[in-house]
Amino acid sequence: MTHAAASPSRFAHQLAQQYGLDEVPASRSAMPSLDMARMHYPEPHLFVLAPLPAEDAFVVSVELERAGSRRFFHGNAQTHLGLLEPGAVHIADLAERPSAYVCSPFHSVLFRLPRSTMDEFARESGGPAVAQLHCTPGASDPVLAGIAAALLPSLKRPAEACRLFIDHMALALCAHLASTYGGSQGRRPVAAGLAPWQERRAKELLAANLARNVSLAEVAAECGLSRGHFSKAFKATTGRSPHSWLIERRIEAVRGMLLESTASLSEIAVACGFADQSHLTRVFGARTGSSPALWRRQRLRPAAAPAAAAAAGGCATT
Structure with a gap:
């Protein structure tokens, strides 16, 4: 099945409406700082990406898997790309109403960046405004591939996305695009x-x-x-990054509630900033090497052992 997946955003909605794709339902975790989507087309047949509405914005696509040939149309020009390796990048200016013919399966992450977003980044960083983004279509970019890979879990499970992490990655994306494809080095x-x-x-x-x-x-x-x-x-x-520091504090809060309260894991998860019990279990396990339930049992058992031993001893002497 072909689908577009993203945090709930106008861009993802556009892709779903324009190309007849399925869109992930809205979640509680909106990401206004970064407009992105994941597109997956698994069938080896012609797929036409008709032009989206013209706007003053760029679309940056990063291939997640090896993909076959495709042809891009922009303005009065066209670009033909052959076999694309994972990490291959293409940048389009939506003002030119680009379109494409795709003849093979593909799996990509797309970032939509309004020029105003790039201008705001330039003002914050002290660099010049970026007039255009120029790249060699299909060239590999390990940095963008890394950003796309890091954000992929947020696209698959948007309810679990941390705003601090998304904001950080948005800044990293703008910085890399400005310096690598916009000719802006900014201030040291x-x-x-x-x-x-x-x-x-x-x-x-x-x-x-x-x-x-x-x-x-x-x-x-x-x-x-x-x-x-x-x-x-x-x-x-x-x-530590702000995001990493926040996750550590959340894990500390979870440990405290596991030891000092009788709240359920789902209640602890929500109270400490996790989307649900499953989200808590994944993050807690990655940080501690144990599930929250096992961690709680292991630490509460020693406290219960003396009482159990005393009870057993009392029974033996009667």
Whole structure:
């Protein structure tokens, strides 16, 4: 089955409506900072990607699997691509109303980037505005392939996506596109970390909102910094990205509730910022090497053992 999968977004809805694809239902985790979709066409037959409505935006496609030939049409020009390897990239300007003929199965991640998004990134980073994005169609880009792979779980399970992580990846995407395909180097990154008050405020805000999808912009604004500057400064200060630090605090909160409450795993998951029990189990297992249920049993058993032994001893002496 051919389908488009994404966080609920106008772009994913456009793809679903334009090409008659299935769209993932809306979830509680919207990602306004990054408009993306996953397209999968498994049948070896002609598939026509007709032009989307013209707008001042770019679409960047990254191949997830080896794909066959296709032909792109943009403006009065056309580009023919042969065999595409995983990580192959193509960039289209939606103002030119690009279209394509695809004759073989494909599996791609697509990013939609309005020019206004690139302009906002340029202002924050101190670099020049990006007029155009130029790439050799079909060329491999390991960085974009890595970004697409990192975001794939968020596309498959949008309810579990962490806003801080999505925001961070959106900045990384814009930075790479601007420097590699837009000719913009921006300013040299500042190595300094956060001031003590900024670190304290950022941690307080994150810790107080474990169950809420706080945005990178929200935390950065509390520190009086741009998103990019804050993200780098936070890691320079703590040794962790904001997203990684938040996940650690959530796991700490889970441990506390496992030991100190009788709440169910599903209740603990929601209280600590996870989408559901399944999401909690995957993240907890990856961080601790154990499931939450097993971790709880192993730590509660020693406390129960003396009572059990005393009870057994009491019975033996009577």
